Amino acid sequence: MPAFLMNIEGGVATMRLNRPEAKNALNTEIYHGLEKALLQIREDRDVRAVVLTGAGGVFCAGGDVKVINANVDSDTPEARRDRLRGVHRIVKLLADLDRPLVAAVDGPAYGAGFSFALFADMVLATPRARFCMVFARIGFIPDYGALYTLPRVVGLNRAKDLMLSGRELGAQEAREMGIVNEIVDVDRLEDRTRQVAQALASASPVASSMTKIALNRSLSMDLDTMLEYEAAHQGIAAASGYAKDAVQRFADKKPPAFQWPKASIYQI
Known part of the structure; x- marks a missing residue:
């Protein structure tokens, strides 16, 4: 095996x-x-x-x-x-x-x-x-x-x-x-x-990736650096097809593609 x-x-x-x-x-x-x-x-x-x-x-x-x-x-x-x-x-x-x-x-x-x-x-x-x-x-x-x-x-x-x-x-x-x-x-x-x-x-792969990268770097960066990262990368995230679809779903009152699963019946 x-x-x-x-x-x-x-x-x-x-x-x-x-x-x-x-x-x-x-x-x-x-x-x-x-x-x-x-x-x-x-x-x-x-x-x-x-x-x-x-x-x-x-x-x-x-x-x-x-x-x-x-x-x-x-x-x-x-x-x-x-x-x-x-x-x-x-x-x-x-x-x-x-x-x-x-x-x-x-x-x-x-x-x-x-x-x-x-x-x-x-x-x-x-x-x-x-x-x-x-x-x-x-x-x-x-x-x-x-x-x-x-x-x-x-x-x-x-x-x-x-x-x-x-x-x-x-x-x-x-x-x-x-x-x-x-x-x-x-x-x-x-x-x-x-x-x-x-x-x-099921979440945005673009947003998830950039969020994780930013968090992993955040403890060794100053505020100005992280704000610049935020400004530069938010534009990329917002331009993704996933974000555009999510905004349209919200406008159309449709359920979002990303939903976190309830944990109450699983957690101790």
Whole structure:
């Protein structure tokens, strides 16, 4: 069975880590699959939203400890650095993804699995989801972009707490910190994720892309720069066929093409 799966349906690309017997721990096959999938998505403008999830009631337990242990004595610092730089290609593809990314988290999201979830624009989690910056427990520093993303999601002090302690977060605490958007029953996670992804896919691809790019840059930009971005790109968004159709629908008192799905029957 392949360790990584992707399918595209209705404008939504679903990427699934598929090593449930190893808690979807990352290996070479998953790395190659993720990189190939993200490169394909980048070129396929028919894909309007992306889902990242794991098989077998697990999101991702992080790096494969067996591989780490096998290399612990033979690896040089230079070899480890170069290997991680190779993985950074995937990190950058996730960071630069200009389509909405939804993470569906069931079970553990540890180490690199947590890091990957932090790149999602929305995180849906089950009550049994668990998040952990486990690196401190094995004497490593956080990687896969977490030193960049986590402080931006939860704030600097909370990032220090989670990274220095290596403590585990349940779904509810993760939601309170802003890591999780919705907590969903286990048997409804797939359906709710599909609802959210399809709604995002039905929005203006031009506006969604430019909004995401702007938000990702906003914390390193000043107000004048962001106002200029707004002025320049609003004109592009307003000139799109999607915006023109949406305005006409409003004038004709027709329902909008984009509607967010109600969550009350799904959320806990």
